[in-house]
Amino acid sequence: MKAGSAKDQQASKQYKVIPILFAMLLSGFIGLFSETALNVAMTPLMGILQVGPTTIQWLTTGYLLVMGILVPVSGLLLQWFTTRQLFTASLVFSIAGTLVAAMAPNFELLMVARVLQAAGTALLLPLLFNTILVIFPIEKRGSAMGLIGLVIMFAPASGPTISGLILANLTWHWIFWISLPFFVISLIFGLMFLPNISNLTKPKIDIVSIILSTIGFGGIVYGFSSAGGHGEGGGGWSSPVVIATVVIGGVALLLFSIRQLRMKEPMMDLRAFKYPMFTIGLVLIFICMMMMLSSMLMLPMYLQQGLALSALTAGLVLLPGSLLNGFLSPVMGRLFDKFGPRWLVISGMVIVSVILFVYSRIQPTTPYGLIIAMHVLMMIGISMIMMPAQTNGLNQLPPAYYPHGTAIMNTLQQVAGAIGTAVAVSILSAGQTNYLRSVANPESAESKLAAFTAGVQNAFTFALILALIGLVCSFFVKRVKVNKQMGQQGSMH
Template sequence: MEAVINKDSSSEAKKYKVLPIMISLLISGFIGMFSETALNIALSDLMQVLNITPATAQWLTTGYLLTLGILVPVSGLLLQWFTTRQLFITSLSFSIVGTLVAALASSFDVLLIARVLQAVGTGLMLPLMFNTILVIFPPEKRGAAMGIIGLVIMFAPAVGPTLAGILIENLTWNWIFWVSLPFLVIGLIFGSLYMQNVSTITKPKIDILSIILSTIGFGGIVFGFSKAGEGTDGWSSPLVIASIAIGIIALVLFSLRQLSMKKPMMDLRVFKYPMFVVGLIMVFLCMMIILSTMLILPLYLQNGMGLSAFSAGLILLPGGILNGLLSPLMGSLFDKYGPKWLVIPGLAIAAVVLWFFSGITAASATALLIVLHTCLFIGISMIMMPAQTNGLNQLPREMYPDGTAVMNTLQQVAGAIGTAVAVSILSNGISDYMRTSTNPTDPGEAVKAMTVGAQHAFLFAMTIAIVGLVIAFFIRRVHVDKQSMKGPMH
């Protein structure tokens, strides 16, 4: 039966117009991932134009990630309920409307709504992209296709800040979205003409309670962490404590419900596999480091060191591009040597670099910052893919979708929590310094306050890297034998 299915799917694959479908997916995916980081470089500009604090501004990133975190657990169900074309057109429509609203936005509230609409588009697009690639390419060509997708996913966040810097330097922040808009429209036109229905519609039962519990759980925790960075109460605020507590309770109830269901929305038995759990923790900590660093560093380069948005973007470019280019190399090194000899040195590099970052001042050399940022992302490239692949390798074949869904969901939540906590530490560092300052109106004092806040935030990221380094010593290579590829592992 399996041989017949494979044969059918292989002959079916020849009917697909692969190149136009790939172009549609790559354009849409690139702009989606570009949106995730491009706005970071504009935050300093937005804080002045819209008269908002760093804690409020970070909601433009946190809100985006939170929406992704809520959507990803549901995406598996959506793929089985709606056709590929329906989901593709819906995804692009959300992205186009969100981008247009953002381009026209003149207030923080409107811009935040626009970011949520964009995130809905990206949240639908990413799972759809991977699912479509698996169907339209035969197994022997999937690696190359996934490699191209991987490069796009890594490359887009890398060039986002630089392109955004150029636009802010010469135009206004709104142009980040005006430039994205025509590409999304081209992607929609391409997809409308060439996208074919490749998924099988089974319409499984939707458990509304599971969706509600996961939304309240992830939403409550991220909202609580984000809110802690605002106001004078911080972490002692009743709203912060209540949000995090409700979020934890909802996630516990969600987990108990999944374990008691015959067909859960997300199969949590993946947590029975120790190397999957270790890999998941590595990816979770990595996302906290990446997202917190990618938010704090551009803010400090502009507000602490007085660099232009374009200059700040250029400093971040080499590290981001190298991270994307190194991913295939790390893949082959992982195949040859296993995860331990990559993950442990990678976390050691990240911890040392973040320690150096915690000592930066307004007088730090630009060349030093470029080298540090590049070294950090070399370390990150040594951790993410090997830890993720090794973890998923331990799962039985039928649990791959659940393992991927769990990892993708927690990546988004980790990014949101990392961003929220880093900005909270940055804001508290600035406030504490200014309270003890003898001349708080002096512009030089504001730079010193920003420096102290940024240094504290980098120490937080360094602590995460050290925790990861300790856990990394428990990682061991998972050997995937032919038997485990055919069915469940015993």
């Protein structure tokens, strides 16, 4: 090992860090931008592709579902395939998906494209973290991780704005045509400058764990998403498909968990849950992702359908908050180092709860200025929760658990996003249906707008309940004292 690490240190001086970072961060940005880029286009796409709101949201949910299935396996792939092989595969998937989406004539082909895109991003994200850990010396790693944080927070937050600008002047296909050259540039830079930096250990692949994790995470997300899809037909949460997939997914996850705890070399080491701050951090991130992605789906839809704004205006309304969210990541890092996570997380949860309470009273007469101010404050609140909760949680883990801790967090972030968007849309649909049943003239424009508003209010009320649960959890956050000696676990004070 010592020889290997000396060799690594020698090699690290020869890495062309800037072009490697450029290739990784650019492809990561465009991949994560794709996660939310279609949110603003959902309303026009329903008319163009002739599908309903619960079908169209599969373009986002399906993307997150594939990420949720592939991210748990990514740790294994990093130990089996070289850096260049994984990077090339991830970019080939991304380019193929983007090309298919740019030319897609119908919903089905667009859905296939989204699956390909998600596969590319799911391979890229763990590779990005792993590469940063290897090519940067420990004293410079913080600033590099700050850049990743900026990309991970800013890219999905900027998706609606950038695609709104594109939709104002071009067709929705251009969201993908414009993304395509960036992926090609990333691939060229990666092939030119990215060396093979990981040590391939080729651990035993446990097929049963992979199958159980796929059925488990896939079943849960599919079940939640289908609840929205069956809502229009009256099945909703009582639909046999929903009940079956959630139960099967739950049982598979239970079996997966038992198997991981019994294995000597688990695919995902769940013993990380022994560390209380890691577990609380995970709960807070799970809640945060559900709130953030469900709100980022609801707001553009309401701005366009409820307030009759264009896609561009809807995107611009969300721009200030999105920009702030990205650039606050390094700032919150410094505040976290100075003051610890507790008051940051509690204050963030209070801000988000207040904003969601206001959003749950939203009306067609709500001024745009108030919506912009609320969105800015909500994004500040979320940046106060996410980074401190994540860092504090991972700080408590011994170094041997780092890969497993990050794999667990990345997986549950994807699943939380998918569940959050699916539940929000199903609540929106149910609220609309219930309202229209209670009015004399359900076909009138006034009734339809009032029904849509009622559905959106219900969806934001659901997010508010999540925020209040998160607020209770935030009072249990304690600062983890990081010991200087590697290998010792963190203690709390």
